[in-house]
Amino acid sequence: MAETCDILISGGGVAGLTAAAAFGAAGFRVICVDPAPPVTDRHAEGADLRTTAILQPGRALMDEAGLWDHLAPFATPLQVMRIVDAGGPDGTARVIRDFDAADISDQPFGWNLPNWLLRREMVARLRALDTVDFRPGTATRRLVTRTTEALVGLSDGGQVRARLVLAADGRNSPMREAAGIATRTRRYGQTALVFAVTHPIAHMNVSTEVHRSGGPFTLVPLPDQDGHPSSAVVWMEDGHKARALMALDVPDFEAAMSDRSAGLLGPLRLASPRQAWPIIARTAERMTAQRLALMAEAAHVIPPIGAQGLNMSLADLQCLLDLARAAPERLGDPEMLDSYGRRRMMDVQLRVAGVDLLNRSSMLPAQPLRDLRARGIAALHDISPIRRGLMGLGLGLK
Incomplete structure (x- = not known):
């Protein structure tokens, strides 16, 4: 029955x-x-x-469900979304723009938590x-x-x-x-490498997305680990390159990820196993x-x-x-x-x-197109109404 x-x-x-x-x-x-x-x-x-x-509207739902009290002690606030273009010939950070939640709200954009937790x-x-x-x-x-x-x-x-x-x-x-x-x-031929790192420079509750080619390299704040600032990393790359990166030994992988981060938080040290996830829409x-x-x-x-x-x-x-x-x-x-x-x-x-x-803009291989992307990031940030509108749209605020 x-x-x-x-x-x-x-x-x-x-x-x-x-x-x-x-x-x-x-x-x-x-x-x-x-x-x-x-x-x-x-x-x-x-x-x-x-x-x-978990962005602001999601937190409200978590409250309704009686979940937020369980999650809040472990959540790391995300106050600033930093977009970096490092798509120039030398791979350094040439455009850095901060999207600060204070422009549109008295709360952070969201709060970051590990999925297992x-x-x-x-x-x-x-x-x-x-x-x-x-x-x-x-x-x-x-x-x-x-x-x-x-x-x-x-x-x-x-x-x-x-x-x-x-x-x-x-x-x-x-x-x-x-x-x-x-x-x-829709298949992109990309793989996301996922892992945690420690770094000598504090993240200050800033989520950093670095664009070069192949896909974004994103550092998302985590609580300190063993007394060192820590971040979760999602590194999206062409599938062939991602497989080669996964095969590197730890010192070589750490050198590669520190370079890909444009050195913004100092030398990165691997603080977890690496996992690979295929990217599709x-x-x-x-x-x-x-x-x-x-x-x-x-x-x-x-x-x-x-x-x-x-x-x-x-x-x-x-x-x-x-x-x-x-x-x-x-x-x-x-x-x-x-x-x-x-x-x-x-x-x-x-x-x-x-x-x-x-995603397609973050994958651009051609230098002229990457230069155009860098100018676009600057323009979207520097025009205040557009900046605030994009942040509200991203949060799903009504």
Whole structure:
């Protein structure tokens, strides 16, 4: 006999766990499943060493979900976004522009946290919610939908009847595929190298993005490590070059990354293992099906630029949560899902296109085009209304 709940969440990554906490805190009965138990220790095999910047609107949602009190002690504020062009012939920093959150807000742009730590604290929050049943080690297998409910088959042989199925199960979403929703994929031939570093110069809560060619090299503030200033690095490069970099021994890799950072924080020292992630852009052709809503990477995948990834996912969640609380009796019905698709699809398409443009500009190999990019960075910063408008757009402020 099938179990019943209001919402079955397929996927227990950061987005899925946040959704479980948010809907559970709002009083909905939630079952959240994921095929793999979350890795919640930085040093454990399989730990996700990437970091995520939670922007201002995302923090408000984390507060609603009862998550922010768990996360705040570990969060590093991001007060300034520094954009650097080092695309000249000698690779030095020739254009540096600071986008300061104080121009538009009395809060930082956002707060940076390691992904493994996000999972740890979110799982702790779910344990305190009697409305949420989190089942790591269980996957979704089958989806059958009817007018009033969805029936989901699980890998443990069980079945769940839910008014809404929320697919937060990644770029290869099994629930999206079960619903027959097609995707459009763009491949860049890039790989993102992800790791942590220490450096002699303090980051001062400044996130620094260095553009040369191949993709941006981004240093995002972390708490000090062993008494030294520390940052998370996302280094996007051509796939062939990225593989060669991954094969370097530590001293040679440290020399390469210090050079690629334009020396802005002094010599960088590797402070974690290196991980490599392929870079693609992917969007679902629609964000809903009968009794099913897609969110996060099941709906949209973008390159890691401008802290847009998780924050687009949180915007999906906020929209769904607002609709569900406004009319709980319509949870998962056609009217609710049509509203969700209309509200989110245009924003998703605009942000995917914007990040695609930024990524392509960061990859430019030709010197004249890199020179044009440097002038563009300066112009966008130096015209105050444009600068403030871009910062507000990036935050998703209304």
